[in-house]
Amino acid sequence: MKHADRTQGLRKAVAIPSVSAQDENRKDVFRMAQFLASELEALGAEVHQRPLGKQPGKEHLDLPPVVIARYGNDKNKRTILVYGHYDVQPALKEDGWATEPFQLTVDSQGRMYGRGSTDDKGPVLGWLNVIEAHRKAGVELPVNLLCCFEGMEEYGSEGLEEFIQAESKSFFKDADAVCISDNYWLGTEKPCLTYGLRGCNYYSVSVTGPAQDLHSGVFGGSSHEPMTDLVHVMSKLVDTHGNILVPGIMDLVEPLTEEEKALYPNISYTMDDLHQSLGSKTSIHPTKERTLMARWRYPSLSLHGIEGAYSAPGAKTVIPAKVIGKFSIRTVPNMESKDVNKLVFDYIKAEFAKLNSKNTLDVWLQHDGKWWVASPKHWNFSAASKAVKQVFGVEPDMTREGGSIPVTLSFEQATGKNVLLLPMGSSTDAAHSINEKLDKRNYIEGVKLLGAYLHYVAEEPMVAA
Amino acid sequence: MKHADRTQGLRKAVAIPSVSAQDENRKDVFRMAQFLASELEALGAEVHQRPLGKQPGKEHLDLPPVVIARYGNDKNKRTILVYGHYDVQPALKEDGWATEPFQLTVDSQGRMYGRGSTDDKGPVLGWLNVIEAHRKAGVELPVNLLCCFEGMEEYGSEGLEEFIQAESKSFFKDADAVCISDNYWLGTEKPCLTYGLRGCNYYSVSVTGPAQDLHSGVFGGSSHEPMTDLVHVMSKLVDTHGNILVPGIMDLVEPLTEEEKALYPNISYTMDDLHQSLGSKTSIHPTKERTLMARWRYPSLSLHGIEGAYSAPGAKTVIPAKVIGKFSIRTVPNMESKDVNKLVFDYIKAEFAKLNSKNTLDVWLQHDGKWWVASPKHWNFSAASKAVKQVFGVEPDMTREGGSIPVTLSFEQATGKNVLLLPMGSSTDAAHSINEKLDKRNYIEGVKLLGAYLHYVAEEPMVAA
Numbered sequence: 044m045k046h047a048d049r050t051q052g053l054r055k056a057v058a059i060p061s062v063s064a065q066d067e068n069r070k071d072v073f074r075m076a077q078f079l080a081s082e083l084e085a086l087g088a089e090v091h092q093r094p095l096g097k098q099p100g101k102e103h104l105d106l107p108p109v110v111i112a113r114y115g116n117d118k119n120k121r122t123i124l125v126y127g128h129y130d131v132q133p134a135l136k137e138d139g140w141a142t143e144p145f146q147l148t149v150d151s152q153g154r155m156y157g158r159g160s161t162d163d164k165g166p167v168l169g170w171l172n173v174i175e176a177h178r179k180a181g182v183e184l185p186v187n188l189l190c191c192f193e194g195m196e197e198y199g200s201e202g203l204e205e206f207i208q209a210e211s212k213s214f215f216k217d218a219d220a221v222c223i224s225d226n227y228w229l230g231t232e233k234p235c236l237t238y239g240l241r242g243c244n245y246y247s248v249s250v251t252g253p254a255q256d257l258h259s260g261v262f263g264g265s266s267h268e269p270m271t272d273l274v275h276v277m278s279k280l281v282d283t284h285g286n287i288l289v290p291g292i293m294d295l296v297e298p299l300t301e302e303e304k305a306l307y308p309n310i311s312y313t314m315d316d317l318h319q320s321l322g323s324k325t326s327i328h329p330t331k332e333r334t335l336m337a338r339w340r341y342p343s344l345s346l347h348g349i350e351g352a353y354s355a356p357g358a359k360t361v362i363p364a365k366v367i368g369k370f371s372i373r374t375v376p377n378m379e380s381k382d383v384n385k386l387v388f389d390y391i392k393a394e395f396a397k398l399n400s401k402n403t404l405d406v407w408l409q410h411d412g413k414w415w416v417a418s419p420k421h422w423n424f425s426a427a428s429k430a431v432k433q434v435f436g437v438e439p440d441m442t443r444e445g446g447s448i449p450v451t452l453s454f455e456q457a458t459g460k461n462v463l464l465l466p467m468g469s470s471t472d473a474a475h476s477i478n479e480k481l482d483k484r485n486y487i488e489g490v491k492l493l494g495a496y497l498h499y500v501a502e503e504p505m506v507a508a
Numbered sequence: 509m510k511h512a513d514r515t516q517g518l519r520k521a522v523a524i525p526s527v528s529a530q531d532e533n534r535k536d537v538f539r540m541a542q543f544l545a546s547e548l549e550a551l552g553a554e555v556h557q558r559p560l561g562k563q564p565g566k567e568h569l570d571l572p573p574v575v576i577a578r579y580g581n582d583k584n585k586r587t588i589l590v591y592g593h594y595d596v597q598p599a600l601k602e603d604g605w606a607t608e609p610f611q612l613t614v615d616s617q618g619r620m621y622g623r624g625s626t627d628d629k630g631p632v633l634g635w636l637n638v639i640e641a642h643r644k645a646g647v648e649l650p651v652n653l654l655c656c657f658e659g660m661e662e663y664g665s666e667g668l669e670e671f672i673q674a675e676s677k678s679f680f681k682d683a684d685a686v687c688i689s690d691n692y693w694l695g696t697e698k699p700c701l702t703y704g705l706r707g708c709n710y711y712s713v714s715v716t717g718p719a720q721d722l723h724s725g726v727f728g729g730s731s732h733e734p735m736t737d738l739v740h741v742m743s744k745l746v747d748t749h750g751n752i753l754v755p756g757i758m759d760l761v762e763p764l765t766e767e768e769k770a771l772y773p774n775i776s777y778t779m780d781d782l783h784q785s786l787g788s789k790t791s792i793h794p795t796k797e798r799t800l801m802a803r804w805r806y807p808s809l810s811l812h813g814i815e816g817a818y819s820a821p822g823a824k825t826v827i828p829a830k831v832i833g834k835f836s837i838r839t840v841p842n843m844e845s846k847d848v849n850k851l852v853f854d855y856i857k858a859e860f861a862k863l864n865s866k867n868t869l870d871v872w873l874q875h876d877g878k879w880w881v882a883s884p885k886h887w888n889f890s891a892a893s894k895a896v897k898q899v900f901g902v903e904p905d906m907t908r909e910g911g912s913i914p915v916t917l918s919f920e921q922a923t924g925k926n927v928l929l930l931p932m933g934s935s936t937d938a939a940h941s942i943n944e945k946l947d948k949r950n951y952i953e954g955v956k957l958l959g960a961y962l963h964y965v966a967e968e969p970m971v972a973a
Contacts, residue, residue: 254787260911264808278743322719325866343729348818446725
């Protein structure tokens, strides 16, 4: 099969502006679901478009369906459940795109530009290409394949968690392992397998005093100012070097073993890579090892901003009556949310008490999402590792990520099976930004990788996960 | 003369919605200028409407004229220059007004509701009433009166300072003293004379690091965060109890003399008054004396907010790339702006250096306005004090204010003469708010006060100011 043929499906998919965040594109999201379902049916799969009901808060809109499919039903084969999403981020040419965002445009370097090319239509079409390639070659797929493609990933995956929970006892019940291709290589040259994600506990801390905003000329110096207290409290949470100052937090962190430590030096990453992504040299740690550990396996605390204070350009001589600080802690094994909350709440209240202010402080959790770590020794990972070696001729980097991909944990918790993140795109793909692209090499070799992965999955010895 | 007659002019003035901030009302502001000019002419004054040119930044609009007038030109009399403004704040019934804002409505308690009633059409019409009363009684005004009524006070007094500078050598050159009636009593019962205002130095302090906002999941823990540094620096500026932590600032403050200290205990003000204005009991100081000193004669530092950080409701996991803290210091004698700036800049840079961050900090002055203190022993004040005693039967409170009224300093600097702030309205008048009002007692007795003040001015011995 020629490369041009392989990109044909992706070209059609990119041309459908399935932007889940914009009401006016909802029909396109449905159109994209239908496109996928038709393609899967044409390949001989059993396909369903499962409705998720009305969109909460926007009841005039139907949520896009989850497209689920089964290809193969052989009891003697392993069953792999793959996840992807067919909706995309918004994109307008005038935002600064060099090409039409909803028209796949390939440049002389083989960079395929288009919204959704790498996030996540490329990987989704990749799975379809694998099936198609096997059919055309007359080769039977070595595993049963279950697909779960959603249409609301870029807008909060509304309704998906409950759906996965329910189908884990039904349509997804045979799954032996899960594979998600919706993240990125650490760099541009070397593939990776991702086995961990940090969680996130997001907090608000409010300080209130006067009944309404005050004029700083009239009242400055005579009244306790909520903003002063809040800034003092927020300054006690984290230092310039990223050290979390909340006592006890670091005691919850799983100690670094020699075995884990040994993974870092081989990872294809440099401090220059970090400085390039930052656009500055404001790195905290001197080495790549310590940097990657800080991002992947240690918690961090970021101060995001303050609600209620003056935030516009210019000058306003206001004493804000109520201010709400926002901060979050990225969590890692073995930090349990409730333990983190208790440490944070107790500490903040104690620090505020020290101020001896007549203002009132409150602190609460806005939301939390748990960290996730899979066993990279599971056959699911071994198979993927061998596939990388076969297709790319290198051992993959074993990576974690600092951010969260909530669906990962949903699948693990619902199915109880090992989940593997097997990315197709590279670190330069600019998902969510202007000029999103997927390199043709990543796509073509990526399709081979997904196919090879399924073959190695079939060959892995039957041992307990 | 009946009271109803006296409020007739005010009723007509309030009916003209001379809102300077709204383009569509500019014609009404001009109409109000014409109304004042006609009234003054009818009283026999020499009147001019002086154009100020186009409005900077809104060149399709003409600035409203300054209405200047002279009443009397007797070389043997003192000449008093009075200032007021004929424009008003915006007002809409639907903002929560109980009555039509541009229709003077008197309730059974004699509260005269209407936009501009107290700020500043009541006092302006008050001066006209004084002239009229003398004419009707056939009594010659004991002083020459110069009027300066502007129409842009509620929108930055565009162009006024230069105008005052120029006219101080021309139309205003005979002025022996200045009287401004555009502030308020400290409470509701006892008149006051105001002899001081705090100044204000407004600062911005920025911290920059990465080239663009970062995802806290991906980069949290590996990069210096500008928000962390800024919050640390801002926390070093002022403590919960209002103490300015910038070393050297308090050394610039004029020491409290026994004489000044003796002014405070008699002032009609209570901690309950403060708590009522705050809508809370979050006062810093235990006594009214210390509270009033904190507002009037000591500097204060307020943290207003942060530009560039996340300020909306909800949650966003952003590491802002550039944040700008806003704070201001209310200044008092003898704090010179440039000395304050040097102390602030040096201290902030030193505190930032201690953090040992790779981010970049900058700090600058956004704007400054000088404090003002007049001699309350000047004949201008003695005359006003005697007038209060005659009309109200009490000694006035000698007050200062924590905020700034820039025109005060403009007149003092341009004319070199003593400036007196002689308020008509009370602390409950709600200038700038919904349901602005002026009590009929304050208006009727206030007109008597302005008249009596001019009489005592004429009687004060001729001594050096």
